[in-house]
Amino acid sequence: MAEPTPAYTRLASNRLGLAGIGSLWLGPDHLLLVSNTFGVERYRRWFFKDLQALIARRTARRLVWNLVVGGASVFVALASAASFAKALTFSDHNDAMPFFVVSGIGAFGALVFFAIALANTALGPGCVVHVQTPFGVEKLTLPGRLNAFAKIADRLTPLIEAAQRQSE
Amino acid sequence: MTAGATLSCPKCQLALDPASAASGAEVACAACRSGLTVRLFPAFTNPPAGVSTASGEHAVDGEAACFFHPEKRAAIACDRCGRFLCALCDVPFGGRHLCPLCLDASKLPDLIHRRVVWGHVAAILGVMPMFVLPMCFPLWFLAFITGPSAIILALWKWNAPGSLVYGQRRGMAIVGIVGGLLQLAGIAGSIWLFVWAVRRNG
Numbered sequence: 001m002a003e004p005t006p007a008y009t010r011l012a013s014n015r016l017g018l019a020g021i022g023s024l025w026l027g028p029d030h031l032l033l034v035s036n037t038f039g040v041e042r043y044r045r046w047f048f049k050d051l052q053a054l055i056a057r058r059t060a061r062r063l064v065w066n067l068v069v070g071g072a073s074v075f076v077a078l079a080s081a082a083s084f085a086k087a088l089t090f091s092d093h094n095d096a097m098p099f100f101v102v103s104g105i106g107a108f109g110a111l112v113f114f115a116i117a118l119a120n121t122a123l124g125p126g127c128v129v130h131v132q133t134p135f136g137v138e139k140l141t142l143p144g145r146l147n148a149f150a151k152i153a154d155r156l157t158p159l160i161e162a163a164q165r166q167s168e
Numbered sequence: 169m170t171a172g173a174t175l176s177c178p179k180c181q182l183a184l185d186p187a188s189a190a191s192g193a194e195v196a197c198a199a200c201r202s203g204l205t206v207r208l209f210p211a212f213t214n215p216p217a218g219v220s221t222a223s224g225e226h227a228v229d230g231e232a233a234c235f236f237h238p239e240k241r242a243a244i245a246c247d248r249c250g251r252f253l254c255a256l257c258d259v260p261f262g263g264r265h266l267c268p269l270c271l272d273a274s275k276l277p278d279l280i281h282r283r284v285v286w287g288h289v290a291a292i293l294g295v296m297p298m299f300v301l302p303m304c305f306p307l308w309f310l311a312f313i314t315g316p317s318a319i320i321l322a323l324w325k326w327n328a329p330g331s332l333v334y335g336q337r338r339g340m341a342i343v344g345i346v347g348g349l350l351q352l353a354g355i356a357g358s359i360w361l362f363v364w365a366v367r368r369n370g
Contacts, residue, residue, distance in 0.1 A: 025333050041282065041284075
């Protein structure tokens with residue numbers, strides 16, 4: 001006789017890591033971390049009554065991504081501007097057209113990189129989350145942002161406290 | 169605060185003061201200067217008592233006895249199969265009380281720790297070769313294996329239990345079937361093109 005599957009609510013969206021694609025789910029009395037590697041799902045549970053602490057350590061993830069994507073944006077924008085300047089030196093429009101096209105594509109690419117950097121900034125600082133139980137501290141692959149951690153912790157705290165009051 | 173457990177920085181393992189961390193605001197580790205946000209729960213200060221090793225009291229005539237130890241008094245019934253259990257055989261699990269046999273049967277969703285999502289595997293086999301094989305031209309013949317495999321897997325495991333969180337993922341299985349058919353169509357088209365070119369050039 002198969003038991004009915006408990007309903008899970010997603011807490012944090014998918015994130016690619018070394019153990020595959022990870023996602024965090026809220027179960028009736030536990031947290032569930034799902035790691036999917038080429039169709040094989042592995043489940044790790046932390047029951048509310050066992051959780052002692054959630055610890056988020058701030059990382060430089062946002063800064064690193066902003067440097068990489070912002071740097072790419074500046075580089076592409078400069079290349080685009082150089083192409084535009086070169087196009088202006090031609091008197092014949094037909095000769096200048098390829099440079100205008102390259103400049104336009106470059107400007108679009110620079111805007112895309114800039115938008116990614118803006119979104120990365122808006123998501124907030126990066127973090128690594130750890131779960132402490134009586135058997136030690138374990139790393140969660142997500143959430144990867146402090147803002148998301150705060151939201152998840154706010155949602156979990158009353159559930160965990162209620163479960164621990166019940167088991168006392 | 170009399171802490172039942174200790175709190176330490178996950179990066180450098182230096183012990184932290186739970187009283188300052190309990191405020192919920194970010195605190196800096198004194199050694200590695202990592203910014204730490206900590207949420208403490210009641211189990212931190214009041215860790216659960218250890219597992220009882222009591223083997224249960226002896227049953228006297230007329231009293232309900234444990235299914236596994238008839239000489240012991242039943243303390244509770246298994247929430248899954250209803251067998252009477254003594255304190256030794258009672259396994260509290262996820263807010264329920266189970267007997268060792270039910271726990272061993274591993275049919276409880278709470279005990280599943282790994283599952284193959286066949287619909288997902290079929291989708292990977294159906295779609296991935298269409299992007300990978302054209303880039304590795306000498307390996308195109310692998311589509312002879314991956315295409316039919318995707319279709320067979322998707323149909324064979326159509327009713328297999330799916331993901332614990334997403335469900336059966338039949339949409340993925342359909343993607344696998346379509347991908348497998350496209351691969352077979354690609355193979356058939358390539359063979360037809362090859363034969364046509366050979367005939368045309370005499």
